[in-house]
Amino acid sequence: MINLVWLIPVLPLAGFLINGLFRNSLSKGMTSVVGCGVLLASFILSLLIFGEVRQEGFHAVTVTLFDFISVDKLHIPFAFQVDQLSILFLLIITGVGFLIHLYSTAYMHDEAAPHFARYFSYLNLFVFSMLLLVLGANFVILFIGWEGVGLCSYLLIGYWFKNIEYGNAAKKAFIMNRIGDLGFLIAIFWMISQFGSVTFTEVFSGAKGASVGVITGITLLLFVGATGKSAQIPLYTWLPDAMAGPTPVSALIHAATMVTAGIYMIARSNALYSLAPVSQTVVAVIGLATALFAATIALKQNDIKKVLAYSTVSQLGYMFLGLGVGAYTGAVFHVMTHAFFKALLFLGAGSVIHAMGGEQDIRKMGGLRKALPVTSITFFIGCVAIAGIPPFSGFFSKDEILAAAYARSPVYYVIGLFTAMLTAFYMFRLFATTFSGSFRGTHEQEHHLHESPSAMTIPLIVLAILAAVAGFLGIPEALLPNAHVLSHFLSPVLSGEGGEHAAVEMSRGTELGLMALSAGLALIVSFLAWSRFKSKPELAEPSGVGKVLANKWYVDELYNAVIVRPLYGLAKFCTWLEKWIIDGAVNGVGRLVQYGGRQLRLLQSGQVGGYVLLMVIGILALFLVELFVKK
Amino acid sequence: MPINYYIFLALALFCIGVAGVLTRRNAIIIFMCVELMLNAVNLLLVAFSKMHQHALALANPQAGIDGQLFVFFIMVVAAAEVSVGLAIIVMMYRNTHSIDVNFLNRLKH
Numbered sequence: 228m229i230n231l232v233w234l235i236p237v238l239p240l241a242g243f244l245i246n247g248l249f250r251n252s253l254s255k256g257m258t259s260v261v262g263c264g265v266l267l268a269s270f271i272l273s274l275l276i277f278g279e280v281r282q283e284g285f286h287a288v289t290v291t292l293f294d295f296i297s298v299d300k301l302h303i304p305f306a307f308q309v310d311q312l313s314i315l316f317l318l319i320i321t322g323v324g325f326l327i328h329l330y331s332t333a334y335m336h337d338e339a340a341p342h343f344a345r346y347f348s349y350l351n352l353f354v355f356s357m358l359l360l361v362l363g364a365n366f367v368i369l370f371i372g373w374e375g376v377g378l379c380s381y382l383l384i385g386y387w388f389k390n391i392e393y394g395n396a397a398k399k400a401f402i403m404n405r406i407g408d409l410g411f412l413i414a415i416f417w418m419i420s421q422f423g424s425v426t427f428t429e430v431f432s433g434a435k436g437a438s439v440g441v442i443t444g445i446t447l448l449l450f451v452g453a454t455g456k457s458a459q460i461p462l463y464t465w466l467p468d469a470m471a472g473p474t475p476v477s478a479l480i481h482a483a484t485m486v487t488a489g490i491y492m493i494a495r496s497n498a499l500y501s502l503a504p505v506s507q508t509v510v511a512v513i514g515l516a517t518a519l520f521a522a523t524i525a526l527k528q529n530d531i532k533k534v535l536a537y538s539t540v541s542q543l544g545y546m547f548l549g550l551g552v553g554a555y556t557g558a559v560f561h562v563m564t565h566a567f568f569k570a571l572l573f574l575g576a577g578s579v580i581h582a583m584g585g586e587q588d589i590r591k592m593g594g595l596r597k598a599l600p601v602t603s604i605t606f607f608i609g610c611v612a613i614a615g616i617p618p619f620s621g622f623f624s625k626d627e628i629l630a631a632a633y634a635r636s637p638v639y640y641v642i643g644l645f646t647a648m649l650t651a652f653y654m655f656r657l658f659a660t661t662f663s664g665s666f667r668g669t670h671e672q673e674h675h676l677h678e679s680p681s682a683m684t685i686p687l688i689v690l691a692i693l694a695a696v697a698g699f700l701g702i703p704e705a706l707l708p709n710a711h712v713l714s715h716f717l718s719p720v721l722s723g724e725g726g727e728h729a730a731v732e733m734s735r736g737t738e739l740g741l742m743a744l745s746a747g748l749a750l751i752v753s754f755l756a757w758s759r760f761k762s763k764p765e766l767a768e769p770s771g772v773g774k775v776l777a778n779k780w781y782v783d784e785l786y787n788a789v790i791v792r793p794l795y796g797l798a799k800f801c802t803w804l805e806k807w808i809i810d811g812a813v814n815g816v817g818r819l820v821q822y823g824g825r826q827l828r829l830l831q832s833g834q835v836g837g838y839v840l841l842m843v844i845g846i847l848a849l850f851l852v853e854l855f856v857k858k
Numbered sequence: 859m860p861i862n863y864y865i866f867l868a869l870a871l872f873c874i875g876v877a878g879v880l881t882r883r884n885a886i887i888i889f890m891c892v893e894l895m896l897n898a899v900n901l902l903l904v905a906f907s908k909m910h911q912h913a914l915a916l917a918n919p920q921a922g923i924d925g926q927l928f929v930f931f932i933m934v935v936a937a938a939e940v941s942v943g944l945a946i947i948v949m950m951y952r953n954t955h956s957i958d959v960n961f962l963n964r965l966k967h
Contacts (some may be wrong), residue, residue, distance in 0.1 A: 835959040839879055 236358035242351035250344030255797035259332040263348035270321035316361040322359040326686035333682035353379035396471040407455015414448035431498035446506035453489030472530040474577030482569040518544030522649035527776040539829025554631030555721040561624035568612040571690035575606035598676035605691040614651035620698035655756035705738040864905035871898035
């Protein structure tokens with residue numbers, strides 16, 4: 228069965244080719260069947276393989292397909308690695324991906340058939356790249372997938388390419404990702420020169436003998452790649468803009484899967500990070516800073532998708548905090564629960580936008596609970612889950628990270644907890660403003676309000692169930708010994724030293740106390756936000772600090788002034804240089820020759836006497852040269 | 859006679875030839891001036907040949923003979939040139955009813 232693992236990415240690739248090549252002749256129904264069918268098949272295959280991986284005593288299997296690059300002593304096989312970590316990601320990607328494909332069939336139904344097929348082909352290509360990313364047995368295959376998902380993200384953000392702003396958002400995402408990718412690429416080259424290999428197992432075993440400085444350098448460069456892909460400070464600004472794409476795309480790419488690629492990569496290289504304490508600290512601090520920073524921005528956003536986008540950035544920051552303090556299992560756990568509840572929230576938001584006829588401003592919504600019962604209930608479950616209220620999934624994964632953070636340093640814990648409170652606050656602000664109170668949109672919109680079709684509500688319900696119960700996969704030791712199924716499952720892969728042990732060393736009492744504290748605070752803050760915004764939402768333009776937050780701390784403006792403008796200036800200077808100096812030289816040579824030719828042409832008078840005179844002068848000149856100049 | 863005399867004579871003939879080619883417009887006269895230049899060179903060749911023969915006669919009786927041989931070649935070539943050149947001039951006269959070379963400026967087009 229495991230030898231068939233190559234089918235998992237190949238099926239979406241086939242879907243991409245079919246939908247992409249025959250987009251002008253396929254009907255929408257056929258496109259949907261192909262697009263969703265390949266994903267479902269991949270999901271079933273993943274489940275079957277999961278059945279094998281789950282068994283006790285399973286060892287990681289590498290399936291080599293062919294030799295990809297072979298130069299001198301460097302061999303990079305095109306190989307897939309099946310182990311506990313990759314199968315978990317496979318299940319998340321194909322499972323959540325299938326639900327989102329299904330949802331898209333209804334959400335994108337207004338598109339013309341060729342564009343509909345284009346959308347699905349991009350989506351399938353994305354899933355293919357993402358599967359390649361998590362299945363690759365070495366950093367190069369991972370990088371191929373890494374670039375592939377970046378490309379698909381670009382294509383899908385700019386799906387409505389006729390809108391200039393959407394196109395700009397797509398370019399921003401692509402360029403920001405490229406900056407990170409450069410770090411990743413350098414890290415790969417460094418690995419090749421240091422270890423002579425990029426295969427995970429060989430790099431990790433080689434790393435034990437390498438100096439700490441080298442490992443720190445490589446891990447920091449890898450982290451630069453991760454900050455780009457996973458939207459961390461300072462490269463996070465592309466993710467909120469990426470909301471220009473269709474909402475299911477935001478759910479799949481910019482919440483559930485692609486942005487977790489950085490987490491996956493660092494979790495995969497946990498053996499490297501465990502050897503470089505400096506890098507771990509950097510990861511934790513950047514993650515924590517991003518979590519807090521994005522959460523403050525989310526407090527004042529009024530675009531339903533922007534709130535979710537900043538909450539995604541914030542949750543990703545959490546995951547990096549988990550990675551940085553050594554709670555690799557916690558981070559992967561949070562990836563999983565986050566995939567469920569954030570996909571749910573985005574799809575719920577999509578359902579709301581669909582009902583509102585494209586309106587995204589929550590100030591113009593309100594009271595949608597009556598019109599959209601399924602959406603509002605599932606959205607509520609998503610909010611509860613992300614806010615960290617037990618027994619929903621977000622509580623368990625967030626708590627595991629917070630506990631590990633506490634073990635590393637109480638400062639991490641306090642900031643993390645504060646961020647968790649902010650999260651609860653803005654999520655319930657969003658929920659209350661959108662779903663309760665009275666409707667504030669136009670009369671026409673009110674008339675148009677309707678619950679979404681079942682192709683959209685079924686994914687919502689499935690994800691809501693998952694978001695509610697997924698937390699039980701990782702019940703902390705303190706509550707119920709030996710009930711952390713996920714940790715047990717992942718232990719062969721994530722055996723990083725440090726954090727995990729530290730978390731265990733904490734006394735049971737402390738851990739329970741921390742848990743109660745975070746759960747209690749989340750509940751109180753959620754209730755506060757709910758009661759404050761349910762009847763009188765925040766409609767006025769913010770002022771003071773709120774204005775700074777609403778304008779995202781002016782980071783985009785800062786980047787514009789510090790990086791974009793000077794680059795434009797440089798580009799203008801280069802244009803000038805190119806136009807006047809380089810073109811001037813090239814054209815000048817041409818013009819000189821033309822001018823010289825025009826002048827010399829006059830010598831051709833046709834007068835034989837003139838020619839003879841010139842000939843004699845020439846001979847005389849040669850004669851004089853021979854006589855006086857030579858020697 | 860000292861060799862200088864021959865050199866000066868040849869130089870004078872050559873310069874007359876050059877001046878004639880440059881200044882005259884009659885094709886026949888230009889032609890004669892070209893012949894004059896050729897013969898100036900011939901004269902010089904013969905003069906140097908004779909000088910070398912004198913100087914080297916004891917060591918090598920054949921010395922300097924090649925200069926005089928060259929002269930014959932030049933005369934043969936000149937004769938051939940005359941036949942071609944005169945033919946051109948005749949054709950030119952038939953076309954333009956003139957042997958003024960300034961009429962031949964149509965080459966530039």
